[in-house]
Amino acid sequence: MLYFFNVTSPSSLLKNIQLFWNSKIFRKKRFTDDTVLFYSSFPVTQKCIQLQEIHSYICNLFKCNPSQLPIRFDHWFNFRLLSPGSVIKSVLLNNPRSRIGYDDVNLFYKNQPKQSIAVLERAFWSTMKNDHALLKVPNVIIRHSLHNVRTFFLNFQGEHGLFQKAKITEIVILEFLKKWINKDMENLKTFIAYQHELYHDGEYSLSRESLKKGRSFEGAELEKWNQERFYSYNSEISNFHTFSPDTFDCSDGLDIVRHTDRMRATIKIEREYFMFFVWP
CATH class of the missing domain: 3.80.10 (Leucine-rich repeat, LRR (right-handed beta-alpha superhelix))
Structure with a gap:
């Protein structure tokens, strides 16, 4: 199963994660799918290093494989800022x-x-x-x-x-x-x-x-x-x-x-x- 997070800012992401963490859906399921997906609509000017920190945070939170956690952008972001x-x-x-x-x-x-x-x-x-x-x-x-x-x-x-x-x-x-x-x-x-x-x-x-x-x-x-x-x-x-x-x-x-x-x-x-x- 895929879980989607629509992210417009780092603060909104953390709020969405907290709501999901406390939801009945999460408590009823063991989160072992390793197939989380969050959709990012950060502005192009957003620092990609901040996005990478969020990615690591989610991987640790849900104990999922980083290679199986894709990030989807709705525009061609400045990939040169990625490590x-x-x-x-x-x-x-x-x-x-x-x-x-x-x-x-x-x-x-x-x-x-x-x-x-x-x-x-x-x-x-x-x-x-x-x-x-x-x-x-x-x-x-x-x-x-x-x-x-x-x-x-x-x-x-x-x-x-x-x-x-x-x-x-x-x-x-x-x-x-x-x-x-x-x-x-x-x-x-x-x-x-x-x-x-x-x-x-x-x-x-x-x-x-x-x-x-x-x-x-x-x-x-x-x-x-x-x-x-x-x-x-x-x-x-x-x-x-x-x-x-x-x-x-x-x-x-x-x-x-x-x-x-x-x-x-x-x-x-x-x-x-x-x-x-x-x-x-």
Whole structure:
């Protein structure tokens, strides 16, 4: 269960906590969920260090894991005032009034490099640079990846990526496979990209025919697999996204095997998606 605190100032927060502490709801429940959420509407000028002190206070009060106590802002706050390395998870919500771009997001992740997962709910029309700090986060969800999915295809250094509403091309898939063959993505475990519905047909339509050119790759070979098998998915992304039951069914997938170390990965490709699973 989630408990919400609408906070307009430090004093109002303490008052809300005191009321909740004395309420029948709290006395009837053992507070072990570790999933408290308080919504902050502090002015942008509010010192973030004060917010961090409040966060620590609540964690101690409710004896909950600090990593499981998110703080939600209704605006893009001055993240530079947060202590470097103090954020381990982040979700950027879809606020149509927000004017932030990928450059702002880049500064945030450079200042908070210890994050285990990053979730971006909103769309960015600006172009993402190839050295963006987001590319190094272990688990990444981009809900509206659009044309910027290409940057992740070619430069992602994390372990698990989920990219929705993407603009995927045959060329970028082949470039991605070449990079994996050349061991330029050694951290990669899974890469799941869903084609935007606008590109299901026409020149951007995906199919296994796209991989025929891959047979000429140096250093790898393609193999058809005809036995039942399921990929064991182990990523924090599962806490933020519900996959369809057949997502990790690789029974009908096409395998690519590197010659250098016999590392095997399964490719699943249809008009709606491209998926890549590296076997341990």
